[in-house]
Structures are given as structure tokens and as C-alpha cells.
Amino acid sequence: MSTAKLIIEKISKSFSEKKSGKVTHALQDFNLEVGAGEFVVLVGPSGCGKTTLLKIVAGLETATSGSVFLDHKQVSGPGPERGLVFQDFALFPWRDVTGNIVFGPEVLKVPLPERLKMAERYIGLVGLGGSERKYPAELSGGMKQRVAIARALSNNPDVLLMDEPFGSLDAQTRNLMQNELLRIWGEDRKAIIFVTHSVEEAVYLADRVVVMTAGPGTIKNIYPIGLSYPRHRADHGFISLREKITACIAEEVKII
Amino acid sequence: MLANLPQLFPTPVDVLKALYDLLIAPGPAGLPWAGELWGNTIISLWRVLVGFAIAALSGILLGVAIGWWRNVRDLLEPIIEILRPIPPLAWIPLAMLWFGLGFTPAVFLIWLGAFFPILLNTVLGMESTPKKLVEVARTLGANSGQVLFKVGVPSAAPSIMAGLRIGIGIGWMCLVAAELTGSNSGLGYLIMYYYSTMEAAKTVAGMLMIGIVGFLMFTALKKVEDKLLFWRVQA
Secondary structure (H helix, E strand, C coil): CCCEEEEEEEEEEEEECCCCCCEEEEEEEEEEEEECCCEEEEECCCCCCHHHHHHHHHCCCCCCEEEEEECCEECCCCCCCEEEECCCCCCCCCCCHHHHHCHHHHHCCCCHHHHHHHHHHHHHHCCCCCCCCCCHHHCCHHHHHHHHHHHHHCCCCCEEEEECCCCCCCHHHHHHHHHHHHHHHHHCCCEEEEECCCHHHHHHHCCEEEEECCCCECEEEEEECCCCCCCCCCCHHHHHHHHHHHHHHHHHHHHC | CHHHHHHHCCCHHHHHHHHHHHHCCCCCCCCCCCCCHHHHHHHHHHHHHHHHHHHHHHHHHHHHHHHHCHHHHHHHHHHHHHHCCCCHHHHHHHHHHHHCCCHHHHHHHHHHHHHHHHHHHHHHHHHCCCHHHHHHHHHCCCCHHHHHHHHHHHHHHHHHHHHHHHHHHHHHHHHHHHHHHHCCCCHHHHHHHHHHCCCHHHHHHHHHHHHHHHHHHHHHHHHHHHHHCCCCCCC
16 A cells, blocks of 8 residues: 555554563554545553554654654654644643644744734634634633644644544533544545544544554554444444444453 | 930831931931932842842853753752852852952842752753643754743743742842941941941831832832733633
8 A cells, every 4th residue: 555644664662661671562563554634543442552652653752663654754753744632732831822823833934924824724724713812721621622733733744643632621522622623634634643542532533443452552453434424423333333343442451 | 224225126206217317318427328228229229130130140041951951960960959058148258258348249149149049940940841842842843942942941931930039039138148247338238337326216217128129129020920921820
């Protein structure tokens, strides 16, 4: 599959504790290819290395072995072509909404008028019009996550990496943000790798759901979700996929 | 002896009268500022501002470097940890030996007093820069200098401001102490002078002025802080 946008090839990662010298294997021989504009969701038991994998793809951690290729170029270190969104938003509290969103273009020395135009576009895209001058302390969780998503998109990345982005939101906001993300994805079609604990969220969003094994994390199964958008959580197809994937993860949890 | 008692324990009225004398009426000859409070207040204020400015500049610069780069920290921390416990007042004899009397030793002592709280709070602030903010900045394309100045320094700003506030308080105390011994002008000198002439009311008036000026400086700094750090989460 040479059309893949992002290729994760035989990634292994182990940590050794400083004191005991005990080695923990977080990831082992993880292989995944993500197509341009594809929405891939990773699910798996706690501690299966999902976050570690995202950080390796983001370039914030180095793999013990294996490589990540973006457009067939090997990735080394973080870069603006891979945007990252954290669960706890990680907004710069001293910057207002606009200031947060233009951080990327600003450090990449995009001229100011252009930057402001981009800010306007992404503020509109994530539905934050009217809140441009607000500071993170004044925003609700859902709004903060909109800012974080806009900030990650503002560099126009090829891949958006999302680490349980809606994990800390209440159920209503979470559903709303899922729809918002699908809308944004529809308009600004990026490849997305999305990590979540919620199988329902995975089935609702993904082109493909990747189930990981308990540590060391490797791929247990991949489920293509053939349902068309917008999806309905009560549909028979939806429920049967959800149950299948839930059962698949449950096998892993028992082992622990 | 008994006749001196009212002089040693001045009433509020005595103090107010002394304040009037010192602020408005011309003072006795012999004092460099003709006994008036204004001149000595301005002298003290000028010394503390110069000393504090040097302390702020050096404390913040060094604190940012120590808090951000591990090897700078390893290099400088032992020296700082040995110098820090020495009370600024213990430097007074050396300051007088090096700089004589007046402006320079006073500025030196203020710098000493204000420097360490500013330094330590800056170090603390830099070290507690949230790792996630650094990571986000790097994924957005920031280079190491941009991470330092656009993430590290602003995220340390509340801690740096707290250091400045503590620093100016200690600096002001050190100034008065320096003027008590190593100076022939300033508010510290003034209260010492009126001690030697046994005018307790004027001594108290001088002390009041020290309190008022200290309070005003503190308040001004707090205003600056609130203005700069308006983005902080209001609890």
C-alpha cells in the first residue's frame, strides 16, 4: 500500500527504570499505515502504549526500534506537519484564543496579516467566533478543546494526532465535540490518529478501529467501520460492531 | 530622668508634630538635607530602586538560565547554596570596607537582599514549566529558543513576580539596615540621627515614613503584577 500518508513500521519501545533496571516493553512490532484523510482510532486496555505510540509519531519520544514515515520521509523529532491534541488541552494560559491558535504560524514566522487571516479561518472552523479575545481561564472544557484543535490545525498539518481529546469532557459536550470533529474533518480533511478509551466513540468516528493488546502494545485486530456518516448509535450495525470490539478488548483486560 | 520620659515614649500627637516639623518646617543644621524627611526619603528610594533593578535583572537572567539548563544548574547551584544562607546584614562590614559609606554599599546590600528571593523564585518558575506546554510548542514547530522565550519565561512569570515582591520587601529592610550603620543620609540614617539627639518622636516619624514608603512600593508592584498576570486563573 504505497499510497499511505503515514507509515508506522515495526515500532518497539521499552523503558528501563533507573533504580531497579527493570525493563518495561510498552510497544512491540507495531505496524500501521494511515491513508491521506483517513480517520484511524486506537483503542485498547490501559497501559497498552497508545499514548506512547502517539508521542513517537509526534516525534516527542524516540522509538527503541522501528521508524515512522510521513510521505515516505522518515520522521525524526517533532514537526509542524504532525499536529498534536492532548486530553487536558495544554493551552497557553497567557495567550488569548487567537494567540493560542496562531502560535504555530507565529513560531514558523508566517507574516502577521496572514497569521491573523488564518486565525480567523480556524476560529470560524471550530466555531469559536466571538471568543477571540478570551483567555483559557475563561473558557469551558469544550471551548478549550476547540482552541486546542484549531491550534493543531493552524499549521495545516498532514496528520492530526489526538490523545483522548474528549476524555475530560462531560457526556453532552463529548457528543457535541464528536460531531464537531467530524464536521471539521469533513471540511479540512486531515489524516487523524485518535486515541480513546470509549469503544462507542471509536465506532462513531473511525474509518478503521485498531484494537491494541495489553502491554507490550501491538495490534490485536483492525475493524473497518463500513457505516456511512452521520452514524447512529442505536443502529443495528453500530451496536454489533461496538459489541464485537468491546469483547475483543475485554479479552485483553482479563489477562492483566 | 523622669523628665525625659515623655520624650522617650512620644504620644501620637508628638509624632504628628514631629512629622509636620520634618516634612514642612526647616530642620537643624548639620544634617545633609537640613533635617527634612523628603530629601532622605528620596535618597533611600533612589538607592532601593537602583539596587532592586540590578537584583531583578541579575536574578531573573541567572534564574532563567539555572532553571532551564541542567548543566548551568549543576555548575552554579553549590556556590549559590553556600552564599544564600549568609544574612545580607552580615555583609555590612565587608560592604563598608569595599565601598566606604553612602550610595554604593547601600545599593550592594539591597542587591544582596533582593537577589536571592528573585533568583530562587525564577528558578522554581522555570523548572515547573508544564512539560505538556513544551511538547505542544515543539509539535507546533517552535525551536529551542522559542520554547524558552514563548513558553518557559511566560509560564514562570507568576513565580518571577512573586520573587520580585519578596525581593523588594527584603531589599527595603536591607537598605534601612545599611543606612543605620554605613551611611550619612537616608531614612535609616535619619532615625539613627534622632536617636543620637534623643528625639524619640522624630525617630518614630522616620519609622512611619519607612513603613509608608515600603507599603507604597509593595502596592505599586502588586498593581504591576495584576496588570501583567491578568490571565491567571482566578480561584
